[in-house]
Amino acid sequence: MTDAWSELPERAQTLLRVLIDRYTDEGAPVGSRALARMSDLNLSPATVRNVMADLEDLGLVRAPHTSSGRVPTELAYRLFVDSLLTAPGRAPVDARRLERILREAAEDDPQHLADTASNLLSSLTQFAGVVTIPSRARALFRQIDFVSLSPGRVLMVLVTNDGGVQNRIIHPDKPYSQDELTRFANFLNERLNGQSIQALRETLVAELKSTREQIEGNLSEAITLAESAVEAVEDKAGVAVAGQVNLMGIDELGDVDRMRRLFNAFAEKRELVSLLDRCERAQGVKIFIGRESGSPTFDECSVVGASYGVDDEVVGVLGVIGPKRMPYDRVISIVDVTSRLLSSALSRQ
Structure with missing residues (x-):
């Protein structure tokens, strides 16, 4: 092209x-x-x-x-x-100011960091800023507890080293007493403490399965609960959105039906997650112009996105959504610099 x-x-x-x-x-x-x-x-x-x-x-x-x-x-x-x-230069961005703001936000919880980044993108471009909440895949497993709620219903509480707490109700195939659940939790805490969540998903569950025969009693059933624990921290549907109202003043997006579809997409976020996932798989800044997004909701919009991560591992995606007639040189620079600075801020944690 x-x-x-x-x-x-x-x-x-x-x-x-x-x-x-x-x-x-x-x-x-x-x-x-x-x-x-x-x-x-x-x-x-x-x-x-x-x-x-x-x-x-x-x-x-x-x-x-x-x-x-x-x-x-x-x-x-x-x-x-x-x-x-492919141009050698990009529009100037006040990188020092962005770096300070993102570093401060990175000291708080992931939701606050995503909210801060999306607000920055929106304020700098005057369009909508979107940021997926950083995945906890790099977090380390600290502790898991199971609480019996009723026959067939167990509350799982998983704590990671970064202070994250995940709660989920799971439905085991058979009922367990609270004593059994406590025994399962103790067993898992001893085996899994200090492991990264990413490692748990990729290797640990398989490793535990391969040693079922060596596990005493019904402790092997803790493996099934461990799989539920790993799934609980991999919900990637969290997306912070800011500046949707900026799109209301743009003539080509002003059609009532189109604006309603856009705001529904921002509220429900499923289409946003699908669109941002495509940016996650790309190298550098990715731009979808109009119908390139593959979503009729965004066929009059352009999306400029980039992934961010730590130690070459992608943990989220950020982007800007605006009209097709956006100032691309400036928006590309803002998205590129913000993704790099967000990665840097997370690396310093």
């Missing part, structure tokens, strides 16, 4: 960039006379119209109305954004 941008004639690149910049600022079609005046190419409006006609044939611009100016298409934005991603 980057080659496609560079293959455009130089004056076509310049006019298309001016069109994107002007449309980003004003949200209205741009006429040939205005493009001629703003491009500094010393071209007549007639020549500009010819270039615009060529770009329209390539699917890069369109005229919303017969006598109106042009607006960029999703394809034009894609070519433009790909050219930005």
Whole structure:
């Protein structure tokens, strides 16, 4: 795609960039006379119209109305954004201020950190900021307790070394007395203390299963409860969202039905999680423009996202959701810098 941008004639690149910049600022079609005046190419409006006609044939611009100016298409934005991603420089961001705020927030619980980061993204871009709550996969297992609530219902309480507490009601295949549950908990605490949650999921349960025969009595049944404990700390549905109301003032998102769908997505968060998961699997900053998101809810939006992590392990994703005519150079910089600083803040814990 980057080659496609560079293959455009130089004056076509310049006019298309001016069109994107002007449309980003004003949200209205741009006429040939205005493009001629703003491009500094010393071209007549007639020549500009010819270039615009060529770009329209390539699917890069369109005229919303017969006598109106042009607006960029999703394809034009894609070519433009790909050219930005390979550019040596980025829009300036006050990294020192962000670093201080995120370091302070990282000393608190993960929810507060995600809320702080999403508010920063929203305030810096004036769009919606979204951040998945850092996974506890790196946390260390400290203690587990089981409390019998009623036949077939057990409250599991899992505590990690970072102060996190997870509660979940589980439903064992058969009833256990409180004495049996206490015995299970003691057994697991002795075996699992100090293990990372990630290690538990990947290796420990399998290791315990392979030694069932060596475990006395019915303690092997504690393995099933241990599996429930691991699942309890891997709920990745938590997403902090800030600045949704910023989208209400954007004309192309102002349709009542579209805005209702957007706000439902922000409230229910399932579509957000699915979209952000795609950013988690990508390297660097990932941009979905319009229909690239694969979700009709966001077909008039762009999403700029990036993962963040600790020690090369991804623990969450952050991003900005706004209109397709967002200032991509600035938003990409903000998302990129924030993801790096958030990773750094978590590494210092």
